[in-house]
Amino acid sequence: MDFHELLAPEELEKLLGQQALVSQASGILDAVLDYKGMMMEYACAIREIETKIENLDTEFGVRYSRNPISTIHTRLKSQVSIMEKMARKGLPMDRASIEEHINDIAGIRVICAYIDDIYRIADALIAQDDIVLLDRKDYIKEPKPSGYRSLHLIVSVPVFLAEEKKLMKAEIQIRTIAMDFWASLEHGIRYKKCGENTTSIVDGLKECAAVIAQTDEKMMQLRKQMEQTESMHDDMEELYEKLKRFEAPF
Template structure:
């Protein structure tokens, strides 16, 4: 009888753990769909797509358990959900710095998305030079018998920021000793170089956008018959409407 009771308990725990992890997977799927819709809209309707790459990951149970130990929190689903906010994570790489803020506004404006945390490591880089925009968003996940409000961490970076962060991680990976100050200084210098590159490319991007707008305005004037054609549009419009020939 006791074994049967324990078996039922284990089965119930397994179901709850499965539901717990599935909620984060579904939340990640939901956010991926939202970003893909924006990508498709930019590709088919607009002449410019700011989204370069999208990557997502779900923490493994082992990784969650290690973080629980490091943070010293209670090993319960409620405590994990409250204290570990990056179980589901998404990284979006954009072309320019301005794209990061525009995309973050688009995400924040969606009715079923609530911003829980917003950390701007672009305007305020970390001491090691790391730059990125971090958001913790909450979205509803509808299951057969419940609605789960689930968190997803969204990181938005430029290509240069992502390049630096990826290589910095590889340099430090599995190195458990103190990093020499000379290496820290050099990594910070490379982060500053990446930031300078981003700002320069942003400036070029804006300058080119102004040139395109000027060209489009000139083309519109020629199409409407202004400039070299010397036509008075207002008079022509009135004559057409009144039937004056």
């Protein structure tokens, strides 16, 4: 006799309803845990890259007597932002599709003092044998129409888990303090309702971006002049010490 034949119709309906509910709840929990596992892996990727960048900053601080990096900010893309991006692209919401099509779930923003520091950090990071450069967009040499300037890198980095190694993608934005100042204020202004003043505000932001770009360049040149002066002073000190040794009696 089949198990279902032992139950009254109303009891059978109730049991099947409970089983369906349990199955549905189990499916939802599986999806939530899978998403949590994915975000954990991206968080690990952020830590890997952040450590690499911090190590470079420490090395350059010793080698050049100054640290090129001002601050490092990290973030994981929110679930809402991920879903909105996938919906705009008309893509399925499964994990494999998300990992394939979204490159900036793991985000690192590096704020440097000077323009040449940006390229020094980027080149040193990309040169590491476990970092793979997937895409590079230089908005410093070719700013966006809005005036936005920054160096964007999409990279993959290995994350070593308990039972496997996974290559995880991350977006790294590297910019100067001045570029970050402009971008932060521009973001706040852009999302306000400007009405009839939109054109003048956009033009004003572009003008500010141009002034900031000139300031960045000027500050870098001043630093280089200062370093040249210090280098000449050090050379003279070294020459003076040699002369003293030359004149010293046997």
